[in-house]
Amino acid sequence: MFKRYPFLFSVLLLGYAFLYLPIISLIVYSFNESRLVTVWGGFSTKWYGELVNNGPLLDAAWLSIKIGAMNATLSVVLGTLAALALVRFRNLRGHQSLGVMVTAPLVMPEIIIGLSLLLLFVAMEQLIGWPAGRGQVTILLAHVTFSMAYVTVIVQSRLAHMDRSIEEAALDLGARPVKVFFRITLPMIAPALMAGWLLAFTLSMDDLVIASFVSGPGSTTLPMVVYSSVRLGVSPQINALATIIIGVVAMAVLIAGVVLYRKEMRKQQEG
């Protein structure tokens, strides 16, 4: 391929270098003994040690993981419902408007989502007394609102490309729609649900802007801690944290990728 399209594949390689060099530099410098980026002070894991003893950062990480997991679960439920409605109920009233409302959060600048939700929460508190103050609950509500849109896109494409003959067979044999959904549809779209859950989790773990608007005192998430330390300059502890996050993500994606790849290859061999 490289010989046939030398230009295209050079750009592709260049693009990958551009995407990965910064990440590699973070990983390398997380093991740097010296505090300075410019000096290589020898191999050391001391920043990981400091990270493990950084109380506020660990608290924030734990809060983010909690919100992330709850957000992912709720988003998968709502996103799957939305995807089902969008793919299968084209004639139902509200189909069009749901389509618009699901696409908009994907591109809506975070800063607008954050500000508008904060104003809503403040007004709701004045009117009905709920949510009283802001914190975990308001962050969760905000995160679900934009995460479910991503889940919808993933599940939607899976549903649209799904072979429906098995479902139809089950319905012909007299199974109730609810049963068909849980016994046939759900297992068939399970990979999409898994991908959606993971994406919603990372989106929540990663959000700085929206959480800054809708969080209250005492609910500081991981990105908020990272942001305030990054503003002060390069910090080796953040490099170590980044390396851990990248390691976990790379592992998860690698495993998912290998599974997907094998499945795809098997399908091609059969077909």
Next chain:
Amino acid sequence: MNGPVKLIPQTPLEKMRSLVSGRAVILGTPWFWLALFFVLPFLFVLKISLSEAQLAQPPYLDWIREVEDGLVTIQLNFGNYLMLFEDELYRDALWGSFEVASISTLLCLLLGYPMAYAISLSPNHWRLPLLMLIILPFWTSFLIRVYAWIGILKGNGLLNQLLLGLGIIDTPLEILHTPVAVYIGVVYSYLPFLVLPLYATLVRLDNTLLEAAADLGARPWKQFLKVTLPQSVPGILAGSMLVFIPVMGEFVIPDLLGGPDTLMIGKLMWTEFFSNKDWPLASALASVLLLVLIIPFVLMRHYEQKVAEREQK
């Protein structure tokens, strides 16, 4: 899902039943969630943008007020919008955002198009791993990826060390806290959003047209310009809007990589809100930004549907 489907209920009883039917619940739950937490909030943004700032909790004066028992006054304040038009700072920020968003969309295209095209031309079993490599960075923290560039671009950072070491430059380049750093950060963060929809259109292109062009003696470059490029326009536009719209409101990248002269509307909104505690002005800025973004959003929906239709074929 099965059986005879009644779309228009006839009797009130049937109407009731269809309201609480499974399908209605499936569609209604996400619908109401989004209506409550995504659409309704914009009305509050509009409302607050017309009020006056004051030192209180919350820091604005509601324009619908009960003065006496039952007597309600409405006092609209258009001052925030007037200020946005009169003060050069806000106009420059809006223009700055537009400039950064359009130039970085173009840069993303210049880098992303060849990448997507190369992936679509590569052998079948290569495509999935190559795509995974594009998506992988997107799964790691956005904030941390932007932060990585601080270490690379700063005065004594990696890039300058490398260039000095190679003898290409004598004095360190000043890149961090300049517009160049902002462009690098934006292209780096948003590239996957453009590559994916582009790949989706390119991989489904009709190859017979290309073969016909080749048979008729068109040179590769001409084949590309006359056949491939026009066919991929929906993918180009859908992907471009996926970059352009969010970058218009970007805050993190201009804040961490940009300098004091990088004026962007997202950063300004953040300052008005968190530092100046001027909620009404921040809301007015948000309303203007929303209004500006409606056109690209409609364009995006249109071309995304085109891409989806092509995929269905």
